[in-house]
Amino acid sequence: MKIxxxxxxxxxxxxxxxGNEKIQAIVDEIIAEVRKDGDEALRAYTxxxxxxxxxxxxxxxxxxxxxxxxxxxxxxxAIRQAIANIRDFHERQRxxxxxxxxxxxxxxxxxxxxxxxxxxxxxxxKAAYPSTILMDVIxxxxxxxxxxxxxxxxxxxxxxxxxxxxxxxxxxxETILKAGGAQAxxxxxxxxxxxxxxxxxxxxxxxFVALAKRAVFGQVDIDMIAGPSEIVVLADDSAxxxxxxxxxxxxxxxxxxxxAIVVTPSKALAEKVSAEVERxxxxxxRAAIAREALDTFGAIYLSxxxxxxxxVVNSLxxxxxxxxxxxxxxxxxxxxxxxxxxxxxxSAESVGDYFAGxxxxxxxxxxxxxxxxxxxxxxxxxxxxxxxxxxxxxxxxEMIASLARVEGFEAHAxxxxxxxxxxxx
Amino acid sequence: MKIxxxxxxxxxxxxxxxGNEKIQAIVDEIIAEVRKDGDEALRAYTxxxxxxxxxxxxxxxxxxxxxxxxxxxxxxxAIRQAIANIRDFHERQRxxxxxxxxxxxxxxxxxxxxxxxxxxxxxxxKAAYPSTILMDVIxxxxxxxxxxxxxxxxxxxxxxxxxxxxxxxxxxxETILKAGGAQAxxxxxxxxxxxxxxxxxxxxxxxFVALAKRAVFGQVDIDMIAGPSEIVVLADDSAxxxxxxxxxxxxxxxxxxxxAIVVTPSKALAEKVSAEVERxxxxxxRAAIAREALDTFGAIYLSxxxxxxxxVVNSLxxxxxxxxxxxxxxxxxxxxxxxxxxxxxxSAESVGDYFAGxxxxxxxxxxxxxxxxxxxxxxxxxxxxxxxxxxxxxxxxEMIASLARVEGFEAHAxxxxxxxxxxxx
Numbered sequence: 001m002k003i004x005x006x007x008x009x010x011x012x013x014x015x016x017x018x019g020n021e022k023i024q025a026i027v028d029e030i031i032a033e034v035r036k037d038g039d040e041a042l043r044a045y046t047x048x049x050x051x052x053x054x055x056x057x058x059x060x061x062x063x064x065x066x067x068x069x070x071x072x073x074x075x076x077x078a079i080r081q082a083i084a085n086i087r088d089f090h091e092r093q094r095x096x097x098x099x100x101x102x103x104x105x106x107x108x109x110x111x112x113x114x115x116x117x118x119x120x121x122x123x124x125x126k127a128a129y130p131s132t133i134l135m136d137v138i139x140x141x142x143x144x145x146x147x148x149x150x151x152x153x154x155x156x157x158x159x160x161x162x163x164x165x166x167x168x169x170x171x172x173x174e175t176i177l178k179a180g181g182a183q184a185x186x187x188x189x190x191x192x193x194x195x196x197x198x199x200x201x202x203x204x205x206x207x208f209v210a211l212a213k214r215a216v217f218g219q220v221d222i223d224m225i226a227g228p229s230e231i232v233v234l235a236d237d238s239a240x241x242x243x244x245x246x247x248x249x250x251x252x253x254x255x256x257x258x259x260a261i262v263v264t265p266s267k268a269l270a271e272k273v274s275a276e277v278e279r280x281x282x283x284x285x286r287a288a289i290a291r292e293a294l295d296t297f298g299a300i301y302l303s304x305x306x307x308x309x310x311x312v313v314n315s316l317x318x319x320x321x322x323x324x325x326x327x328x329x330x331x332x333x334x335x336x337x338x339x340x341x342x343x344x345x346x347s348a349e350s351v352g353d354y355f356a357g358x359x360x361x362x363x364x365x366x367x368x369x370x371x372x373x374x375x376x377x378x379x380x381x382x383x384x385x386x387x388x389x390x391x392x393x394x395x396x397x398e399m400i401a402s403l404a405r406v407e408g409f410e411a412h413a414x415x416x417x418x419x420x421x422x423x424x425x
Numbered sequence: 426m427k428i429x430x431x432x433x434x435x436x437x438x439x440x441x442x443x444g445n446e447k448i449q450a451i452v453d454e455i456i457a458e459v460r461k462d463g464d465e466a467l468r469a470y471t472x473x474x475x476x477x478x479x480x481x482x483x484x485x486x487x488x489x490x491x492x493x494x495x496x497x498x499x500x501x502x503a504i505r506q507a508i509a510n511i512r513d514f515h516e517r518q519r520x521x522x523x524x525x526x527x528x529x530x531x532x533x534x535x536x537x538x539x540x541x542x543x544x545x546x547x548x549x550x551k552a553a554y555p556s557t558i559l560m561d562v563i564x565x566x567x568x569x570x571x572x573x574x575x576x577x578x579x580x581x582x583x584x585x586x587x588x589x590x591x592x593x594x595x596x597x598x599e600t601i602l603k604a605g606g607a608q609a610x611x612x613x614x615x616x617x618x619x620x621x622x623x624x625x626x627x628x629x630x631x632x633f634v635a636l637a638k639r640a641v642f643g644q645v646d647i648d649m650i651a652g653p654s655e656i657v658v659l660a661d662d663s664a665x666x667x668x669x670x671x672x673x674x675x676x677x678x679x680x681x682x683x684x685a686i687v688v689t690p691s692k693a694l695a696e697k698v699s700a701e702v703e704r705x706x707x708x709x710x711r712a713a714i715a716r717e718a719l720d721t722f723g724a725i726y727l728s729x730x731x732x733x734x735x736x737v738v739n740s741l742x743x744x745x746x747x748x749x750x751x752x753x754x755x756x757x758x759x760x761x762x763x764x765x766x767x768x769x770x771x772s773a774e775s776v777g778d779y780f781a782g783x784x785x786x787x788x789x790x791x792x793x794x795x796x797x798x799x800x801x802x803x804x805x806x807x808x809x810x811x812x813x814x815x816x817x818x819x820x821x822x823e824m825i826a827s828l829a830r831v832e833g834f835e836a837h838a839x840x841x842x843x844x845x846x847x848x849x850x
Contacts, residue, residue: 074824074827081821089525095520098517100514111766130832163831163832200795221796243840247840249839335536337538337808341808341809341810341811342811342812343810346818348813348818348841349837349840350825350841351813353837354825354829355825356531359809368806369540369541369806372807372808383762383793385765386766386768386772386777387754388773393773396776396780399507400503400780402503403500403504403556403779406500407553407555408552408711410678410709410711412775412779419770419773
């Protein structure tokens with residue numbers, strides 16, 4: 001890995017939003033077709049793009065049962081424990097409606113209500129990502145969302161991956177649409193004869209899914225459009241090079257565009273990590289992908305001291321940061337911008353990716369400067385509550401009217417003044 | 426006003442996002458120019474579009490002092506009371522970082538941090554909207570945002586409206602950029618020599634501002650793109666027609682595209698409201714605007730009963746709903762989708778627009794199905810905290826590894842397994 005002295009400006013690259021025009025045109029056409037022809041278009045695209053001629057658009061009970069048969073029990077048990085952990089963490093995020101009252105009769109507050117319906121997109125293809133299902137569905141369930149619909153593209157025989165079906169079944173997701181890509185997003189956003197429209201669509205996907213989500217945003221809400229995954233390891237002398245290297249590789253194996261960075265004041269560590277990465281790459285199944293990611297976006301930054309290293313972390317605002325220092329909690333309050341903070345040498349990123357409880361849907365591409373992990377709040381919404389009594393209005397109507405008139409809104413002023421005329425009807 | 430029997434599908438119209446291509450091209454050019462030429466471009470556009478040849482790009486102390494001289498003290502007092510109310514309400518929204526621990530050494534949590542810097546856009550032109558400044562700045566201040574920059578277009582003599590300057594000064598906003606439109610948005614998003622870039626831009630504006638905000642989204646965060654304002658009055662027999670009419674007009678006077686709707690099972694009320702609207706329109710300064718809004722988007726819906734009326738409110742998911750019924754609190758829990766809920770006959774919408782405390786930046790265009798008022802949370806972000814001890818990892822590493830391998834990520838599995846080798850370096 002490259003070892004680079006920290007200079008003034010270190011920042012994660014931003015992906016230019018270019019070269020998508022062709023895909024956008026296709027996506028727009030697919031959305032238009034699904035809005036026009038509904039289920040028929042959904043079937044046609046699933047035949048054309050996924051090679052599956054579907055009888056039923058939804059997963060059957062039989063398919064779920066078969067999925068369980070093909071999974072080993074230890075993995076099912078691990079899924080169950082992960083669900084328990086993730087649910088426990090997200091239940092702590094639940095916020096409640098509240099009110100405040102005054103003696104003059106004023107009542108103000110905030111009513112919190114769940115979304116009526118949410119669509120969860122789950123990528124298909126050869127790999128299966130049950131962890132994605134857990135991370136997207138559980139916060140919606142904790143928020144008490146009324147209806148959760150999952151959508152995932154089937155393989156050529158019209159089936160979904162067993163791990164996907166088992167994860168969904170363990171969570172009690174009843175409706176699983178066998179459709180993917182822009183056609184699934186369109187069906188969830190606008191509805192068809194057999195798919196009821198939802199209010200928000202979450203979940204990762206390829207460019208077609210991402211562009212379709214952007215296109216339907218406004219009609220429905222969406223979660224973030226995730227960029228390539230990122231890790232930054234903040235390390236001091238005490239860090240073990242083999243742990244650092246293993247964690248960098250766990251990020252780099254995701255895809256060629258993944259980012260894995262170390263920031264450390266220790267030149268000795270930097271050199272050992274670089275050598276250790278080479279050693280661990282030797283027998284890694286996805287070594288080619290990981291190597292390309294590290295060559296393109298990987299780096300070990302040498303800082304003057306740990307304080308400068310923390311500054312680098314904050315300017316990178318990474319998705320994941322690991323603090324592999326002898327006193328990791330000392331740096332927690334200094335890390336202002338990060339999706340998830342892993343503290344100490346036993347807190348490998350994998351612990352959070354799959355299992356610990358916090359969400360693995362996190363801001364990428366420097367957006368941790370202003371965004372947050374997926375939370376229960378993302379499936380709730382607030383309504384302000386305002387009650388003025390006759391007394392409260394009488395005390396304040398003059399001020400309210402004068403503020404309205406400064407803005408030139410006479411009818412606003414009169415709406416409070418007319419309330420003085422209690423006798424007239 | 427039209428009186429219409431409720432049929433199955435009642436919904437607020439959605440604005441098609443069309444006809445903006447020309448403005449978009451101009452906006453894109455302005456953004457590119459400001460990114461290239463910085464302050465110079467900012468000055469050039471302010472000269473060209475606002476007619477002001479500026480010496481200083483920022484508001485001076487002297488201008489602030491002059492603004493106070495031209496405002497009457499009662500209005501300044503009203504602004505001060507509104508600030509106190511709005512601050513009090515938003516302080517109740519503040520959420521705290523939290524942690525949870527387990528005996529095996531696991532620590533999980535959520536760290537909450539404010540955004541580093543926020544830009545608040547304030548429209549210019551002949552009217553001034555000090556209430557907008559209060560509603561956008563106060564939640565950012567309560568969140569402890571490090572730096573708040575206001576931007577507003579100057580008039581031809583290079584000055585801002587006194588009410589704008591007084592509101593900003595009362596809040597202690599130190600930096601006020603004299604620039605508007607896409608050029609101001611570009612300067613806030615990308616920075617210039619004299620404007621430091623921010624992380625989020627909030628505040629209303631015309632199409633240029635809205636399209637510029639959309640264009641810089643991703644580089645920075647933005648608040649919602651607000652549509653025309655909306656009120657729905659849910660009323661029973663007990664409602665006073667003159668109050669209902671006054672509140673409809675206070676919404677309709679905003680602009681020709683504003684929506685003002687009544688839903689009631691009472692035919693008698695419907696007819697009285699319709700007559701009363703005509704009466705009150707007679708001497709309203711902005712009668713022409715209000716009348717056009719009511720003719721185009723206004724309606725009185727007659728429902729079978731109050732339950733059906735509530736259903737209509739939920740399908741409209743309006744920005745504001747007033748409950749003018751004899752037992753207003755009875756309906757609070759039934760209203761699932763609304764930006765702000767005004768309960769009882771003394772709670773005119775104006776009370777909340779200017780003064781009561783809750784934010785007046787609210788979801789429009791049916792988006793209350795999935796969005797919320799502007800809150801302190803919009804200026805905070807969360808980072809997950811994960812700490813596993815050696816014990817916690819040992820207990821769980823097998824499960825974590827098996828979940829990683831189901832997804833085909835061997836390096837993820839090895840990153841936890843390598844931690845077993847405590848002795849090797």
